[in-house]
Ligand SMILES: Cc1ncc(COP(=O)(O)O)c(C=O)c1O
C-alpha cells in the first residue's frame with residue numbers, strides 16, 4: 039500500500055544530512071562541552087557553530103540564541119520568564135486565542151500568578167486585527183505574544199506591524215515561529231521581536247531541540263536552575279548532537295525554502311481544489327492565499343475527525359484533525375472554534391501538511407481515496423442523514 | 433599519543449547499542465508520538481517500552497517514570513514542583529551543602545519565594561549525618577533532598593535511612609541518583625524516596641535526556657506549560673530517539689554493573705595508591721571505601737587545578753578538577769570547601785573518574801606521566817616555594 | 827577556549843624562577859581566588875633598564891601564560907615602559923583571553939607594579955607608585 043505522509047505540521051522526518059551529523063557527534067565528539075580538556079573543547083565548538091547557523095537563519099546575532107529542549111520550552115522561557123522579570127513595570131499581557139498550547143498554557147499559568155491577560159480574537163480566517171491589538175494596549179502592558187503563523191490553519195499574522203508598535207512603546211514582543219521557519223522568510227529584525235521561538239522537528243531536524251532568540255539586552259527570569267549552560271536559562275548538560283542537528287537542519291531549510299515553498303504551494307493548491315471539487319459540503323479553513331505554503335485545512339461536514347484520520351490511515355494516508363478525539367479533550371480545536379466554526383464543522387476538520395516527500399502522485403492518491411472514505415463515514419452518520427433530509431442540525 | 437579519558441563523571445561516550453537504536457528511530461520512526469496514525473503509533477510504543485526499561489532498572493512502575501530533558505530538569509521538577517505543590521503544609525525544606533548545582537540552585541530559588549531551607553553539613557569525607565538530619569526536621573518540613581552519591585568525591589550518602597524517616601513523617605524525599613545509576617544498586621523502594629533523578633549521559637546514553645521517578649500519588653506543580661506530554665510535567669514533543677537511547681543505556685548499565693563496578697574499583701584503588709605513593713603532598717578526598725567505584729579525587733598540594741588539567745590534557749589525559757578556574761566562578765569547589773579543605777588544597781584537586789574504556793595500561797600511564805607534570809607546575813609555584821622554605825601559606 | 831599563543835606560553839613558560847639578588851620582588855593575589863603571582867626584577871640602577879625578569883605563578887593556564895608573556899614584554903625595556911604595560915596589552919599579545927579569564931591578566935600587571943614598588947622602596951627613586959594600591963598577600 040502507498041504510504042502518504044501529510045502531517046509535516048505535526049513533525050517531519052529527520053533529513054539524511056542531519057542524521058549523519060548527529061551520528062558523528064554521538065560516536066566521535068562525546069565530551070562534555072563544559073570540560074576544558076580536548077574531549078570537551080570540540081563539543082563546545084560544535085555548539086557555537088550551530089548557534090551561528092541558527093542566528094544566521096533568522097537574521098540574529100549568535101549571542102542572541104539560546105538552545106532549549108523544545109519549541110515549548112522556548113515559548114515558556116520567553117513568556118513566563120519575560121513576564122516575571124518585568125512585572126514591576128506592569129502586570130498586563132496580550133496574546134491571541136489561536137496560539138499553540140505551549141503559549142496559551144503559559145499565559146494561563148501567569149494568570150494564576152496575578153497577571154492579567156487579554157486574548158485577541160481572530161476573524162473567520164484566523165487572523166488577528168492590528169486595530170484590536172492597539173485597542174488592547176494599556177499603560178501597564180509589558181509583554182505581547184502573537185504567533186507568526188498558525189499551526190492548524192496556516193494563517194500568517196501581521197507580526198511585523200504588531201512588533202513595530204511594541205518596539206515603539208517598549209513592550210516586549212514574542213513570536214512563536216515554530217511553524218514558519220523554513221516555510222516563509224523569518225527575520226527577527228523585520229518582525230521587530232524581542233523573542234522568537236523555533237523547533238527542530240518541524241524542519242527535518244531532531245525532536246527534543248528548540249531555540250529561543252532573545253534580543254540583546256532583554257532579560258528574563260530563569261524557570262530552571264542549575265549549571266551555567268545557555269546563559270543560565272537552560273541549565274543542564276547540552277544536547278550536543280541535537281544542537282548540531284538543528285544547525286544543519288535550519289541551514290538546509292532556509293536555503294531550500296524559495297524553491298521548496300513554491301513547489302509545495304502548487305501541490306497544496308491542487309490538493310485543496312481536488313478535495314473541494316470532488317466532495318460536497320466541504321470548505322477550506324483559513325485564508326486562501328495568506329497562509330503557510332504547505333498547509334491545507336478542510337472541513338468535511340457531518341463526519342468526525344478521528345474516524346476520518348483512522349480511515350485514511352488504513353489507506354496509508356497520515357493526516358491530522360482539529361477533532362477533540364485526537365487530543366484527549368472533549369472540545370474540538372480552539373483555533374477552529376475561535377474562527378467561528380460550529381462544533382460539527384470543527385469536528386470534521388482535516389489538516390494536511392505537505393513536505394519534502396510529497397509528490398504529485400501523493401496528491402492524486404488523496405484526491406482519489408478520500409471520497410470513498412467520506413462517503414462511507416457519511417453513510418453511517420446521523421448528522422449527514424439529518425442534513426440530507428433537510429432537518430435542523432445544531 | 434595515548435588518549436586516556438578519565439572524566440566519566442562529567443559524561444560518558446555513547447555506547448554502540450545506543451547509537452544504533454537511536455539511528456533507527458531517527459531514520460525509521462519519525463512520527464509524532466501524539467499522532468494517532470500509523471506514523472505516530474510506533475513512536476508512542478517505543479517511548480512506553482523505554483519507560484518500562486527505566487522503571488525496571490530502579491524498581492519502579494512505568495507509570496512512575498517521567499522523561500525529562502536532563503538530570504537537571506528532573507531535579508528541578510521534583511524540588512521546585514514538589515515544594516510549590518505542598519507549600520500549604522509548610523515552608524521548610526532540607527538539603528545538603530554538597531548537592532550538585534541542579535539541586536542547590538533550585539533550593540536557592542525557592543528561598544527567594546519564601547521557603548526556608550536547612551543545608552546539612554558534611555564530615556571530612558563528605559558524608560551527611562543522619563542525626564544532624566533528624567535534628568533539622570521540623571513540623572513544617574515538607575521536602576528533603578539528599579543526593580545518592582556525590583559527583584565530585586563519590587561519597588555515598590545514607591539515603592535509605594533518611595528516606596525511611598521521611599516516609600514515616602510523610603515528608604517528600606527526593607534523591608539525585610545521577611551519579612549512582614549503573615554504579616551501585618539503585619532501588620526506589622529500598623531508598624524510600626518519592627522522587628529520584630537520573631540522567632542518560634552518565635551511563636553511556638545520549639546527552640539531553642533524563643528521567644524523574646515520581647512515586648504513585650505524589651503531586652507536583654509543573655514548571656513549564658503546553659501540551660499534555662509526560663503527564664503535563666514535561667510538555668513539548670517527546671525526544672523519542674533519546675528516550676529510546678536512555679532505555680537501552682540503562683538496561684545495559686544495570687546488567688553489567690556487578691562485574692563492571694568490581695573491575696573499576698580495582699583499577700581505581702591501584703590508581704589512588706599509585707598517585708599517592710609516587711607524589712608527595714597529596715591526599716585522597718572522600719572516603720576510602722564507601723565511595724563510588726569509579727571515582728578517585730586527589731588533592732595535589734600547591735598547584736592549581738586548571739593548570740593541572742591543561743597539562744595532563746597535553747599528555748592525552750582528560751580529567752577534571754574542583755578548581756574555580758575550570759568553572760568560570762572564583763570559588764573552588766563548594767563540595768571540597770564544605771569538607772573542610774583549605775582554598776589551596778581545594779584548588780589543587782584532581783578528579784579522575786573511570787569507565788568502560790579504562791584499562792590497566794591507562795592507570796599505569798597516569799601514574800607515570802603525572803609526576804613530571806606536577807614537578808614542573810610546582811617548580812613555578814610560589815606557594816610550593818613557600819612550603820619548601822617552611823614559610824606560612826594560608 | 828585558549829588561543830595557540832596562550833597554550834604555547836602555558837606549555838613552555840618563559841623566564842620561570844627566582845632571581846637571588848633581585849632589585850625588586852612583587853607578589854600579588856591571594857589564595858581565595860586561587861591566583862598568586864610573584865615577579866622578580868633585576869634593574870640597572872644607572873640606565874633604569876630591566877635587565878632580567880622571572881616569575882612564579884600559582885594559577886590557571888591564563889595566569890601562567892600572562893605571567894610568561896608579561897616577562898617577555900618587559901625584558902630589556904625601561905622602567906617607564908614597564909609602568910605603562912597594561913593587562914589588556916598582555917592579553918592582546920596572547921591573541922586574547924576568554925572574558926572570564928581577563929582577571930588573571932590583571933594579576934600579571936599588578937605583580938609587575940608590585941615588584942616596581944618594591945624597587946622604589948629599595949632604591950629610593952620615586953616611580954610615582956603608591957603603597958595603598960597594593961594588597962600584599964602576606965598581610966592578608
Ligand atoms: C549529581 C548530579 N546531579 C545532576 C547532574 C545534572 O545532570 P544533567 O547534566 O543531565 O543535567 C549531574 C551531572 O552533571 C550530576 O553529577
Ligand SMILES: Cc1ncc(COP(=O)(O)O)c(C=O)c1O
Pocket residue numbers: 048108109110111113138140185187188189214216217237238239246247248667668669
Ligand atoms: C506553533 C507551535 N508552537 C509550539 C510548538 C511546540 O514545539 P515542540 O513540539 O518542539 O515543543 C508547536 C509544535 O507542536 C507548534 O506548532
Ligand code: FES
Pocket residue numbers: 362363
Ligand atoms: S466521539 Fe469519542 S471522543 Fe469524541
Ligand code: FES
Pocket residue numbers: 756757859860861884885886887888889927930
Ligand atoms: S588563576 Fe584562577 S581563573 Fe585564572
